[in-house]
Amino acid sequence: AQSVTQPDIHITVSEGASLELRCNYSYGATPYLFWYVQSPGQGLQLLLKYFSGDTLVQGIKGFEAEFKRSQSSFNLRKPSVHWSDAAEYFCAVGATGGLKTIFGAGTRLFVKA
C-alpha cells in the first residue's frame, strides 16, 4: 500500500536561509509525487509535481524538489525563505491507474526574522 512519511512535524528557519523539507514514500512502482502548501484560512495549493523524466522538478514560488528512487525520497527545497512561506507543507503520492492521492501528515514551517 502507498504511504508517505514526513519526518519533521515542524521546522523553523530564518528569513533568507535555505530550506529543505523531507518526504519519504512507499510504493511498489514509480509513483506520482506532489508537494502542496496550506496557508492559514486558505485551501491547499499545488507547489509542484513529479511524474517521470528529469528528477529535479521546479515549482511555483521558487520551490524545487528532487526525486531519488534509491532513497524513496522527494524532498522539497528553497534556496532563500521569505516570511510569507510560513505555512503547512504536505507531500503526497498518487498511484498509477487511479486518482487516489495519499498525503503525509505535514510539516509546519515557521520563519523567524
Place this chain on the structure above:
Amino acid sequence: GAGVSQTPSNKVTEKGKYVELRCDPISGHTALYWYRQSLGQGPEFLIYFQGTGAADDSGLPNDRFFAVRPEGSVSTLKIQRTERGDSAVYLCASSLGTRETDTQYFGPGTRLTVL
C-alpha cells in the same frame, strides 16, 4: 474564474444527527474528490468521482458516509448518525480530466463539529 466552492463553511451538529456537505467544482472539471482533514493531520482520501460515478470509494470509513454526484457537477457528502469522531475539515477538490497527472484544485473546506 471561480474556484472550487464548499458550503457551508462551518457546520455544528449534535451527535446522531444527519448532515450534508456540498461541493461545487470548477466548471467543466470531470473528476471530483473528497478528503477529510483532522486536526494536525494531512488530508485523508475518502472518495473520487469520474463524471457521475464513484470510481474509488475505498476511503469512506464506514457505511454512515455516502457521496453522490448525480449530474456530474455538484457533489454532496452525506453523513448519517454523526459521531464526535467525525469532527474534521472536509475538503473537496476537482480536476479537469481523469489522468493521474491532472492537477487537483482544492476548495476552502467545510469545518464539521459534532457535539
